[in-house]
Amino acid sequence: MTTPLAMRVAAHQARIYTRFWRSSVFAYVLSPVLFLAAIGIGLGDMINKNNATVGGFEYLVFVAPGLMAAAAMQGAAADSLWPIMAGTKWIRVFHAMVATPIRPRDVYDGTVLSTTARAGAGATVFLLVATAFGAVPSAWGVLAIPGAALCAGAFAAPLTAFAATQETDLSFPVIMRLGILPLFLVSGTFFPISQLPDWIQPLAWLSPLWHGVVLCRDATTGTLEPGNALVHVAALVACIAAGRALGVRAFTKRLAQ
Amino acid sequence: MPVACTFVTTAPPLIVARGLEKRFGASVAVDGIDVHVEAGEAFGFLGPNGAGKTSTMRMIGCVSPRSGGELSVLGFDPATDGPQIRARLGVVPQEDTLDLELTVRENVLIYGRYFDLPRAAIRTRADELLEFVQLTDRSNDRVDNLSGGMKRRLTIARALVNRPDLVLLDEPTTGLDPQARHLVWDRLYRLKRQGATLVLTTHYMDEAEQLCDRLVIMDAGRIVAEGSPRQLIEKHATREVVELRFRSESVQHAALPRLHAIGARIEELADRVLLYTNTGEADVERLQADGLETETLLIRRASLEDVFLTLTGRTLEE
Numbered sequence: 001m002t003t004p005l006a007m008r009v010a011a012h013q014a015r016i017y018t019r020f021w022r023s024s025v026f027a028y029v030l031s032p033v034l035f036l037a038a039i040g041i042g043l044g045d046m047i048n049k050n051n052a053t054v055g056g057f058e059y060l061v062f063v064a065p066g067l068m069a070a071a072a073m074q075g076a077a078a079d080s081l082w083p084i085m086a087g088t089k090w091i092r093v094f095h096a097m098v099a100t101p102i103r104p105r106d107v108y109d110g111t112v113l114s115t116t117a118r119a120g121a122g123a124t125v126f127l128l129v130a131t132a133f134g135a136v137p138s139a140w141g142v143l144a145i146p147g148a149a150l151c152a153g154a155f156a157a158p159l160t161a162f163a164a165t166q167e168t169d170l171s172f173p174v175i176m177r178l179g180i181l182p183l184f185l186v187s188g189t190f191f192p193i194s195q196l197p198d199w200i201q202p203l204a205w206l207s208p209l210w211h212g213v214v215l216c217r218d219a220t221t222g223t224l225e226p227g228n229a230l231v232h233v234a235a236l237v238a239c240i241a242a243g244r245a246l247g248v249r250a251f252t253k254r255l256a257q
Numbered sequence: 258m259p260v261a262c263t264f265v266t267t268a269p270p271l272i273v274a275r276g277l278e279k280r281f282g283a284s285v286a287v288d289g290i291d292v293h294v295e296a297g298e299a300f301g302f303l304g305p306n307g308a309g310k311t312s313t314m315r316m317i318g319c320v321s322p323r324s325g326g327e328l329s330v331l332g333f334d335p336a337t338d339g340p341q342i343r344a345r346l347g348v349v350p351q352e353d354t355l356d357l358e359l360t361v362r363e364n365v366l367i368y369g370r371y372f373d374l375p376r377a378a379i380r381t382r383a384d385e386l387l388e389f390v391q392l393t394d395r396s397n398d399r400v401d402n403l404s405g406g407m408k409r410r411l412t413i414a415r416a417l418v419n420r421p422d423l424v425l426l427d428e429p430t431t432g433l434d435p436q437a438r439h440l441v442w443d444r445l446y447r448l449k450r451q452g453a454t455l456v457l458t459t460h461y462m463d464e465a466e467q468l469c470d471r472l473v474i475m476d477a478g479r480i481v482a483e484g485s486p487r488q489l490i491e492k493h494a495t496r497e498v499v500e501l502r503f504r505s506e507s508v509q510h511a512a513l514p515r516l517h518a519i520g521a522r523i524e525e526l527a528d529r530v531l532l533y534t535n536t537g538e539a540d541v542e543r544l545q546a547d548g549l550e551t552e553t554l555l556i557r558r559a560s561l562e563d564v565f566l567t568l569t570g571r572t573l574e575e
């Protein structure tokens with residue numbers, strides 16, 4: 001049996017990854033756990049003292065799935081920018097791949113796949129920690145893992161495509177600060193989007209992170225409804241599909257001109 | 258059965274290009290070349306920077322689609338059968354593409370996996386290949402720490418992991434110091450003796466002379482001559498070349514009438530004058546008897562550099 005071409009790429013990324021796992025532990029686990037401790041417990045305590053809930057839940061329970069999806073987004077975004085530039089321009093390993101049976105589209109697929117898998121693995125660890133914190137009341141919470149992975153994919157797919165079109169990494173910090181960070185704040189991570197001014201709310205629906213956050217939250221709180229879930233999954237899959245269409249073109253242009 | 262018979266080759270040529278073209282937008286990198294490479298040959302593209310060598314190699318390597326003409330590699334069409342062809346190629350690209358974060362051995366192992374070779378087979382093969390390129394003692398070092406020559410040899414080892422039917426080497430020794438170059442040549446020479454088919458590009462005439470059974474000279478996207486190094490020199494240059502250097506440009510200029518009087522073909526370069534002749538020693542004697550003052554004067558055998566100069570009026574290194 002032959003190994004699918006994209007899987008050969010993903011296997012390479014996994015191998016490289018054995019050297020870089022520490023940075024992901026920070027992005028996918030340490031950073032959201034710190035937030036969870038500071039905001040979920042600290043701020044949560046204050047909210048609890050006022051006998052208030054957020055979105056119908058204790059604040060810790062509300063914020064944990066938000067942090068999980070947001071970490072998946074942030075980690076996947078960073079992993080889809082600089083490492084792609086390394087593959088196309090700095091170290092050029094992608095060029096080595098396409099000299100073998102692997103095609104540019106396989107390099108793209110394999111890379112996005114491994115980024116997504118990494119985010120999924122990180123989300124799994126975070127979920128365990130959050131459960132230990134008492135932030136995951138429902139066993140359905142396990143479905144937040146594919147939810148976070150899908151959210152990661154929705155960012156990895158278009159950003160990996162974008163990174164392959166770039167000649168330098170100058171735009172990357174801008175994307176992280178002006179694209180990713182604001183999404184982190186307005187996608188229902190820390191408070192329900194119903195708190196946002198009316199005119200911004202529709203924008204939140206356009207944010208892939210919001211769909212990821214809602215999926216994760218509905219899972220960890222055990223309030224998942226198939227119809228709703230399907231809409232959010234469809235939105236994230238649409239981002240992945242659109243990103244992939246661009247990515248296949250961008251990688252082909254970059255690697256097989 | 259007659260002992261002497263015409264040997265009918267059933268094996269098709271490994272590379273056939275007819276009118277092959279590569280354009281980038283409006284600029285033409287490869288301008289309709291015809292190439293034919295048989296199994297077991299060491300074939301070269303010799304030409305200066307920008308001649309279109311890399312563009313040609315990338316089309317043959319099935320990573321760059323052709324803009325025009327016909328191309329068949331290993332009997333298949335790169336436009337439709339790229340992955341199948343690439344599975345049987347070994348590619349040493351012009352710029353290194355090694356994974357700097359991995360060790361020497363890991364680079365070969367991972368590359369083998371791109372071909373989906375069984376892990377155990379790759380491990381054995383990797384050890385053999387590292388031995389072949391004399392990097393066994395560096396197996397577990399990070400590639401980052403290797404010298405340029407070692408990286409080149411590792412790239413060659415990596416390219417052989419799938420036992421390729423055709424090895425493509427784009428400027429295998431550019432940027433290496435002479436000693437490192439000789440090590441690479443030595444390995445390529447061994448490969449050649451083992452029957453490998455090598456296609457290489459170079460802008461070093463000595464590399465082409467050393468390694469190639471047959472070569473084409475490329476300039477500005479076209480092939481300007483083809484043959485074995487010896488044939489090319491015999492056809493396009495004289496047996497000997499007298500190389501004269503003068504104290505200054507004005508002295509060089511003043512000497513020209515006397516040089517022309519010899520009757521040989523003359524190439525004037527910025528820093529020297531070349532005299533193409535079959536009677537070098539007699540000519541030099543005549544010039545010296547004439548009282549010609551030169552800084553240095555040497556008689557040497559004609560080389561591919563002279564062929565290139567004759568055909569294009571420029572030097573390879575320009």
Ligand SMILES: Nc1ncnc2c1ncn2[C@@H]1O[C@H](COP(=O)(O)OP(=O)(O)O)[C@@H](O)[C@H]1O
Nearest residue numbers: 257281285286305306307308309310311312313
């Ligand atoms: N990707 C590209 N885009 C535009 N022009 C290119 C590209 N690659 C090569 N060229 C141009 O094509 C010509 C031939 O280049 P190349 O094949 O690299 O020559 P060589 O390998 O002989 O130095 C050069 O003029 C070069 O600038």
Ligand SMILES: [Mg+2]
Nearest residue numbers: 310311351428
């Ligand atoms: Mg080149």
